[in-house]
Amino acid sequence: xxxxxxxxxxxxxxxxxxxxxxxxxxxxxxxxxxxxxxxxxxxxxxxxxxxxxxxxxxxxxxxxxxxxxxxxxxxxxxxxxxxxxxxxxxxxxxxxxxxxxxxxxxxxxxxxxxxxxxxxxxxxxxxxxxxxxxxxxxxxxxxxxxxxxxxxxxxxxxxxxxxxxxxxxxxxxxxxxxxxxxxxxxxxxxxxxxxxxxxxxxxxxxxxxxxxxxxxxxxxxxxxxxxxxxxxxxxxxxxxxxxxxxxxxxxxxxxxxxxxxxxxxxxxxxxxxxxxxxxxxxxxxxxxxxxxxxxxxxxxxxxxxxxxxxxxxxxxxxxxxxxx
Amino acid sequence: xxxxxxxxxxxxxxxxxxxxxxxxxxxxxxxxxxxxxxxxxxxxxxxxxxxxxxxxxxxxxxxxxxxxxxxxxxxxxxxxxxxxxxxxxxxxxxxxxxxxxxxxxxxxxxxxxxxxxxxxxxxxxxxxxxxxxxxxxxxxxxxxxxxxxxxxxxxxxxxxxxxxxxxxxxxxxxxxxxxxxxxxxxxxxxxxxxxxxxxxxxxxxxxxxxxxxxxxxxxxxxxxxxxxxxxxxxxxxxxxxxxxxxxxxxxxxxxxxxxxxxxxxxxxxxxxxxxxxxxxxxxxxxxxxxxxxxxxxxxxxxxxxxxxxxxxxxxxxxxxxxxxxxxxxxxxxxxxxxxxxxxxxxxxxxxxx
Amino acid sequence: xxxxxxxxxxxxxxxxxxxxxxxxxxxxxxxxxxxxxxxxxxxxxxxxxxxxxxxxxxxxxxxxxxxxxxxxxxxxxxxxxxxxxxxxxxxxxxxxxxxxxxxxxxxxxxxxxxxxxxxxxxxxxxxxxxxxxxxxxxxxxxxxxxxxxxxxxxxxxxxxxxxxxxxxxxxxxxxxxxxxxxxxxxxxxxxxxxxxxxxxxxxxxxxxxxxx
Numbered sequence: 001x002x003x004x005x006x007x008x009x010x011x012x013x014x015x016x017x018x019x020x021x022x023x024x025x026x027x028x029x030x031x032x033x034x035x036x037x038x039x040x041x042x043x044x045x046x047x048x049x050x051x052x053x054x055x056x057x058x059x060x061x062x063x064x065x066x067x068x069x070x071x072x073x074x075x076x077x078x079x080x081x082x083x084x085x086x087x088x089x090x091x092x093x094x095x096x097x098x099x100x101x102x103x104x105x106x107x108x109x110x111x112x113x114x115x116x117x118x119x120x121x122x123x124x125x126x127x128x129x130x131x132x133x134x135x136x137x138x139x140x141x142x143x144x145x146x147x148x149x150x151x152x153x154x155x156x157x158x159x160x161x162x163x164x165x166x167x168x169x170x171x172x173x174x175x176x177x178x179x180x181x182x183x184x185x186x187x188x189x190x191x192x193x194x195x196x197x198x199x200x201x202x203x204x205x206x207x208x209x210x211x212x213x214x215x216x217x218x219x220x221x222x223x224x225x226x227x228x229x230x231x232x233x234x235x236x237x238x239x240x241x242x243x244x245x246x247x248x249x250x251x252x253x254x255x256x257x258x259x260x261x262x263x264x265x266x267x268x269x270x271x272x273x274x275x276x277x278x279x280x281x282x283x284x285x286x287x288x289x290x291x292x293x294x295x296x297x298x299x300x301x302x303x304x305x306x307x308x309x310x311x312x313x314x315x316x317x318x319x320x321x322x323x324x
Numbered sequence: 325x326x327x328x329x330x331x332x333x334x335x336x337x338x339x340x341x342x343x344x345x346x347x348x349x350x351x352x353x354x355x356x357x358x359x360x361x362x363x364x365x366x367x368x369x370x371x372x373x374x375x376x377x378x379x380x381x382x383x384x385x386x387x388x389x390x391x392x393x394x395x396x397x398x399x400x401x402x403x404x405x406x407x408x409x410x411x412x413x414x415x416x417x418x419x420x421x422x423x424x425x426x427x428x429x430x431x432x433x434x435x436x437x438x439x440x441x442x443x444x445x446x447x448x449x450x451x452x453x454x455x456x457x458x459x460x461x462x463x464x465x466x467x468x469x470x471x472x473x474x475x476x477x478x479x480x481x482x483x484x485x486x487x488x489x490x491x492x493x494x495x496x497x498x499x500x501x502x503x504x505x506x507x508x509x510x511x512x513x514x515x516x517x518x519x520x521x522x523x524x525x526x527x528x529x530x531x532x533x534x535x536x537x538x539x540x541x542x543x544x545x546x547x548x549x550x551x552x553x554x555x556x557x558x559x560x561x562x563x564x565x566x567x568x569x570x571x572x573x574x575x576x577x578x579x580x581x582x583x584x585x586x587x588x589x590x591x592x593x594x595x596x597x598x599x600x601x602x603x604x605x606x607x608x609x610x611x612x613x614x615x616x617x618x619x620x621x622x623x624x625x626x627x628x629x630x631x632x633x634x635x636x637x638x639x640x641x642x643x644x645x646x647x648x649x650x651x652x653x654x655x656x657x658x659x660x661x662x663x664x665x666x667x668x669x670x671x672x673x674x675x676x677x
Numbered sequence: 678x679x680x681x682x683x684x685x686x687x688x689x690x691x692x693x694x695x696x697x698x699x700x701x702x703x704x705x706x707x708x709x710x711x712x713x714x715x716x717x718x719x720x721x722x723x724x725x726x727x728x729x730x731x732x733x734x735x736x737x738x739x740x741x742x743x744x745x746x747x748x749x750x751x752x753x754x755x756x757x758x759x760x761x762x763x764x765x766x767x768x769x770x771x772x773x774x775x776x777x778x779x780x781x782x783x784x785x786x787x788x789x790x791x792x793x794x795x796x797x798x799x800x801x802x803x804x805x806x807x808x809x810x811x812x813x814x815x816x817x818x819x820x821x822x823x824x825x826x827x828x829x830x831x832x833x834x835x836x837x838x839x840x841x842x843x844x845x846x847x848x849x850x851x852x853x854x855x856x857x858x859x860x861x862x863x864x865x866x867x868x869x870x871x872x873x874x875x876x877x878x879x880x881x882x883x884x885x886x887x888x889x
Binding site for chain 1: 682684686687688689690702704706711713714715716717745746747751752786799800801836838839
Binding site: 099100101125126128129131132133135136139140141143144145146209210248251253256257258259260261262263264265266267268269270272273276280 | 453654
């Protein structure tokens with residue numbers, strides 16, 4: 001990683017940060033999952049949040065419960081906040097070759113304050129990796145041959161990223177304890193990115209074959225209730241709440257029953273089918289919110305007064321609780 | 325854009341390729357069967373200064389060299405203690421697989437691409453994920469509670485990436501890890517590690533077939549990553565560049581042999597199909613030069629293109645991969661005596677020579 | 678939900694190819710028509726367009742189409758009337774940057790957010806010397822038709838090469854609509870080939886668009 005030369009960086013030899021003594025481990029209570037294994041957290045999704053962009057959307061998954069009562073500085077569970085802007089279709093960049101199709105580029109960036117350890121302004125390897133995943137997911141959905149000679153940029157900023165594990169039980173000094181996402185949290189982030197990018201692309205009026213939504217499922221061994229040979233498949237896992245051993249993200253097209261993106265890793269151990277099924281179920285849940293949000297946006301832009309509920313919904317956005 | 329995606333194929337050639345691949349059984353340009361690998365030249369232990377190394381050359385001229393180097397590194401304090409606390413000693417001393425990702429480092433160098441390009445980053449992430457699997461390699465790297473080996477796996481693609489380089493890099497990495505040897509440990513317990521300087525006494529990172537012949541358990545092997553495409557109803561393994569250009573979906577499946585000798589999937593990723601960047605053909609009804617339909621409005625032209633649906637002329641595929649087909653891909657890759665075992669067996673033969 | 682216009686979402690099933698024709702904003706997947714946009718769903722029995730075409734079979738079925746809420750198209754196509762600003766003139770051609778689509782600039786192209794767009798984000802286009810006006814095309818001079826900075830209404834005649842669209846002003850209603858004189862004053866059209874500066878009274882030659 002080269003140094004960021006475009007900005008005035010802090011001096012190399014700064015002061016040492018204050019060091020807080022470790023709290024006794026007994027007082028740290030790990031957050032527990034209160035929703036059912038096949039239940040998704042609430043999703044807030046709203047399109048058209050950035051007026052200057054052709055299309056935009058905002059996605060938020062709040063933490064299930066407030067753990068502020070612990071009296072700790074650091075919240076024990078994290079939430080997910082993502083914004084997405086779509087610029088285009090617009091002219092191809094000057095140096096690009098002629099392209100008969102829409103040239104889709106994705107740019108995923110964590111805000112410097114998105115995780116507990118500060119992120120730099122230059123995109124690192126994990127962010128590039130997320131960008132490639134997102135591009136794969138979106139390329140199959142956009143009908144690119146209707147947009148000759150044009151480009152489209154999908155820019156995603158992650159305002160708050162999900163943690164990789166519970167920081168309290170993570171070893172001191174390891175990557176995980178510094179809150180540097182890169183493992184399981186990334187999978188949840190990708191699922192959110194797919195859903196929010198889908199909403200923003202539809203908002204921009206670019207032809208899509210379907211409303212793609214992202215979903216994530218994880219295999220865990222932590223909960224006692226064994227359903228599947230000791231392993232439990234959980235939808236929408238919050239990494240702080242579980243000991244995840246494998247996870248899978250999909251980009252799912254509900255009406256075609258197809259996947260444009262699959263990302264599975266970890267000790268799957270023969271549960272790959274169950275994991276993919278779980279991720280698809282999770283994506284289906286997210287797609288109900290997505291469809292509602294997109295529909296409301298379209299209605300309000302058409303000036304259709306769809307009764308009181310639609311008017312309220314347009315003001316407050318979507319806040320839907322879902323069960324499997 | 326990735327260099328392998330620049331295809332000098334016309335819509336007519338793409339259409340021809342696709343329809344021959346979509347036949348039952350598929351007709352591949354080089355006459356292979358759907359699950360047949362391209363022939364390759366492989367050798368291992370080629371670099372004397374590395375702990376393990378390998379070179380593989382595919383028949384299309386792409387060639388990769390992998391060198392594995394190991395260093396001793398101090399394991400961070402508390403790392404394992406914390407694990408003991410939370411797991412009730414059930415998995416005593418077992419390193420946490422998620423944080424042990426930093427115990428080995430894969431760097432990939434592809435000529436013509438910058439280090440921070442998306443392709444090498446993506447390939448490195450894919451290979452890392454497959455190796456991490458269920459944390460078995462991490463267990464092998466542990467020396468004692470205070471020290472571990474740190475592996476540097478440096479992958480060098482010698483030629484231009486003519487086709488998607490992932491299978492080549494994965495097979496070469498597999499072969500080099502199979503040949504990787506670590507010096508024998510003399511010290512005991514948690515004291516500072518001391519190693520034998522006799523290279524003959526060194527141990528293989530992955531156990532060799534002869535060394536535990538008595539054991540009922542199969543030897544563990546590093547994972548390999550296979551590239552699979554779908555065309556029509558067919559599933560085709562190890563696609564060449566031309567075949568990739570018409571694929572509807574490209575999936576990279578990482579498989580490994582578990583201790584019972586069965587193949588299992590350890591990681592899965594879809595890869596952006598280069599076919600989505602290809603130009604579509606012009607249906608005959610729209611062709612202005614034949615004079616039948618010289619001037620149609622844009623809306624009508626689009627409707628005609630839609631109604632053709634890629635039947636008479638090439639059209640870039642839309643959508644993703646069917647779930648049933650994905651399951652079929654995984655099943656074929658992990659099948660008993662299937663392509664996965666065949667490839668691994670072939671590479672194990674290289675090791676013996 | 679009480680709405681007078683049904684909304685369709687991408688991927689929504691709209692019928693089969695046997696029952697209806699595919700229109701704008703829709704696509705076909707194995708014999709079935711699906712929506713590809715989020716917008717108002719319209720079904721029209723428009724038979725005039727394709728009625729004189731080669732295929733008589735497309736006549737009687739209604740054609741389903743989905744229009745995006747913003748209404749306008751997003752990209753210039755052949756036949757689109759656009760509004761652009763001249764960026765450069767040469768002996769053979771004038772370069773312009775398309776800023777809006779539609780004769781009155783109904784759909785403004787969003788300025789490029791990132792670094793890639795050079796000329797303030799518009800689509801680059803060219804008006805060749807022979808496309809400036811319909812008559813006496815060999816006598817037309819580019820410098821007497823356009824000046825840098827003029828706002829021009831033109832029609833797209835070709836998607837062009839990798840760099841530029843090809844436009845034409847060879848119609849009465851096409852040409853310069855806004856021009857500024859050498860003295861910096863806003864001018865008004867005086868004839869089909871002249872703009873006049875109201876402050877100085879001097880005329881400047883242009884290919885003038887017929888005022889609406």
